[in-house]
Amino acid sequence: MIRRLMLAATVVALPLAVLAADARRDAILADYAAKARAAAPGATAFSVQRGEALFRTKWTGGDPRTTSCTACHTADPRQPGQNAKTGRPIEPVAVSVNPRRFTDPATVEKQFTRDCRSVLGRDCTPLEKGDYITFMAGQ
Ligand code: HEC
Known part of the structure; x- marks a missing residue:
């Protein structure tokens, strides 16, 4: 709770930093959009619904400890998560509570690779990456 209040205070105090973060997230999304179109010329726009489905679906084929993104990021992206493998805490992934999310391209790519x-x-x-970020940007 205290951490959330501190985060809220940071957002109020640093509107310019938040705006800059948005530009960086937009650039990451633009890059994924170009790659998506290259892979499938019919790909039109990213989808909040598909992003949410990616987040919540129970998948098969991966590590049985982590059948869903929610295994570590929890069913509520605004809440702190916990790594199901290591037990370490994870900050919320919703952009509304954590405006720094999806702003560093190398981090985003590294985690998508590992987590997917x-x-x-x-x-x-x-x-899928663009859908996921689009969903989280609205959370
Ligand atoms: C084994 C636990 C675990 C699972 C399952 C998991 N993640 Fe993560 N995720 C992490 C950790 C740990 C981080 C890095 C720490 C952090 O960003 O707070 C992270 C960060 C990320 C980031 C980087 C966010 C940023 O700020 O740039 C993305 C993207 C991401 N996860 C996507 C996913 C997706 C998509 C799924 C489901 C397909 C998923 N994660 C499932 C543990 C997990």
Whole structure:
């Protein structure tokens, strides 16, 4: 609770930093959009619904300890999570509570690679990555 209040205070105090973070997230999304179109010329827009389904679906094919993104990020993206493998705490993934989310391209790519393989047993496609970020940006 205290942490959440501190985060809220940070957001109020640093509107410019938040705006800059949005531009960086937009650039990441634009990159995934270009890759999605290259893979499938018919790909039009990212989808909040598909992003939510990716987040909540119980997948088979990955690590049985982590059949869903929610295994570590919890069913409520605004809540802190916990790593189902290591027990370590994870900050909320919803952009509304954690505006720094999805702003560093290398971190985003690294985690998508690790987490999609852990949950789905394969890499996520650029379309899936864009859908996921679009969903979280509205949470
Ligand atoms: C084994 C636990 C675990 C599971 C399951 C998991 N994640 Fe994560 N995720 C993490 C950890 C740990 C981090 C890095 C710490 C952090 O960002 O707070 C992270 C961070 C991320 C990030 C980077 C966020 C940012 O700020 O840039 C993305 C993207 C991500 N996860 C996507 C997913 C997706 C998509 C799924 C489901 C397919 C998923 N995660 C499932 C543990 C997990």
